[in-house]
Amino acid sequence: MTDLASQTIEKPAATRETVIRVRDLFVAFGQSLVMRGLDLDVYRGEVLGFVGGSGQGKSVLMRTILGLVDKRSGLIELFGRDRDALTSAERRRVERRWGVLFQNGALFSSLTVRQNIQMPMRETGHISARLMDELAMLKLELVGLPASAADKFPAELSGGMIKRAALARALALDPELVFLDEPTSGLDPIGAAEFDELIATLQHTLGLTVFMVTHDLDSLYSICDRIAALAEGKVIAAGPMEEMLACEHPWLKAYFHGVRGSRLSGALDARKTNMRGRE
C-alpha cells in the first residue's frame, strides 16, 4: 500500500513544480496523534481533491498547512520554502499568495459582502478605492452572486450565497493557491455543479492551484486532477481517479465502490464509452 502511495507521489514530481510539500508530518492533540508521518505534494496548476473519513483529520491537515494548528514535527514547504525558516514578513507575503474558503464561510459578520471582499485588498494599502469597488463587484459576478448582494450582511445571506461570497473573498487578491474546505457541502446539486464549474474555470484562467477537502464524489470526478486519501494519519494513496479506483485499500474500495461511488463511476464509464463512440 505504502509502495503504491510513494510511487504515485514521486512519479510526476520531477516534471512539475511543487507548491506544497509536506514530509513526515506529525500532529497531535494532547495524547492522540492525528497525523503520523504524513507525506503530501501539491503541484502547481492542479486541482487536488483531498478525501478521508469523517474525523480523520482532513481539516486538521489543512489548518496545519495554513499554520492555524501547530505541528509536532515534520516539514512543510510552501512555494518551495520551509515554513519554519520564514521570517514573519516573509510569512505574511506567503499568506497573501493563498486564499482560503472555510467550511462555514467565516465571513466577517459585521461587514457587508463588499467590505468582506475588500478587506484583504484594503490591507495591502495601495489599491485605489475605485479599483477596489470595481474588483469587488467583478469578483462577486465571477462567483455568480447578484450585484444586490454586495451591500448585504452575511446574516442576510443563504448558505449557498455565503459560500460564494466567501470564495469571492478568498479570490480577492488573485491568489495562486486556493484552499477550499468542503466547498460544495450544503449546496444543492445544481449549485454544487455550478460551483465546481466555477472552480474549474477560475483554475484554467488564473492558473490556480486548488487544494480541496471534499466529500462530494461529483466534484472528485468532474474537476479534480488528482485525489489524495487520508486514513490512519497518513496519505494512503494519491493519484488520478483511475488509480484511486484501482486501489485495493479497503477504505478506498468502500469509498469509491460503495453504493454512491459505483453509481457515479458507472456513469463515468458510460460517458467515456460514449465519447469514444463519438470519436
Place this chain on the structure above:
Amino acid sequence: MATDLDHTARLSSRREGETARFALGGEWVLADSAALEKDAAGMAAAARGAARAIVDLAQIVRLDTAGAWIIGRAMDELAHAGVSVSLEGARPEHVILLQETKFRPFEAPSRCRRLLVVDILADLGRSVVSAAQDAYSGVGFLGEFVVASGVSLMAAGRFRFTSLVYHMESFGFRSLPIIALINLLVGAIVAQQGIFQLRRFGAGAYAVDLIGILVLRELGVLLTSIMIAGRSGSAITAELGSMKMREEVDALRVMGLSPVEVLVTPRVLALVLSLPLLTFIADMSALFGGLLVCWVYEGISPAAYLSLLQAAIGRNTFIVGLIKAPFMALVIGMVAAMEGMATRGSAESLGRHVTASVVKAIFMVIVLDGFFAIFFAAIKY
C-alpha cells in the same frame, strides 16, 4: 509578490500614422495596481487622434483579474474616445480571462444623503417606539417566566435542580470575593468621609449611624446589584445570545421544550436566590470596613462601634435593604434573558445586546431603587 525588477517595459506605445500600438509586458497583477492604473490612464492620451489602436499582449508574463480588468477598462475608454481597439498576441488563457473580466460599469454603492434633522427626529421616534416595545415585551416575558417557573415548581420532576445549583455557584458563590471586597472598600470610604465631615461639628461618632443606615438601606444592595448586572447579567446575555446564534434555542423549541423554562428559569431563579445572600455578605463586609476605619481614625473600639450601631439601626433598616434584592435580581435576570433572546445572527449583534443588557439592567436597578425609596418613605418603614 512582485519585485521592482521587471517593471521596465510594462507599457510601451508607438504611433504608426492612424494606428496606435501598445505593447504590454511584464506582470499585470494586483500588487502593482497603482502603477498599472496610471499606465492605463495614459493609453487614452497616447491614442488621441488615432483611428485604430492595437493592444499587444504577447510580452505579458503574468496576468490576473485585476490586471485584466485594468486593460479592459483602458480599452473601453479608448473605444469611447472613438478609437477602434483590437487585441493582438494574447494567449488563449488570457483571452478567456479578458472575456471574463470584460469592462462593464458597476453602479457605485448608493450612499443616500438625507436631512440631518429628519434623521435625528426619525431616530428619536424609533427609540421611543422601541422603548415602548421593550416595556411591552418585557411584561410578556415576565409573564412567560412566571408561568414557566410555576410549571417547573409544581411538577417536581421538571424542575431543573442541577442547573439551578450550577448557576447559583457561578452567579453567587463565585462572585463572593469581589462583592465582599468592593463593599468593604466602599464601607471604609463612606466611614472615612463621614468622620471627616462630622468631626467639624464634634460629632465624629455619628459616622457609625451614617454607615449603618446608608449601607444597609441603600449601598449594599445597590452595589451588589450593579456588580451582578455587570458580571452575571452580561454572562447570561452572551450565553443565551450565542445559543440563539447557533440555533440551539431553535433546537430546544422543536423538541417541544420551552427555552424560557429550560434556559431562563434556572438562571433567573439562581439570581433571585443568590442576590439576597450576596447582599447580606455585602452588608456585613461594608459594616466591617466601617468598623476598621472608625477604629483607626476616630478611636472607636469594635465593641463601642457595635453598640453604637445597635442604637442607630433597627431591624427594619436591615430588612429594607434585603427585601429589595430579589426584585433587583428579577430585573437583572429578565433584562439579560430578553436581550440574549433578541440576539440575531451576527457577532456584532451579540456585542450590542450584551452592552444593552448591562446598561439597561443597571438603569432599571437604580430606577427601581428610587421607587422603593418612595415606597418605604410612604409607609414610614
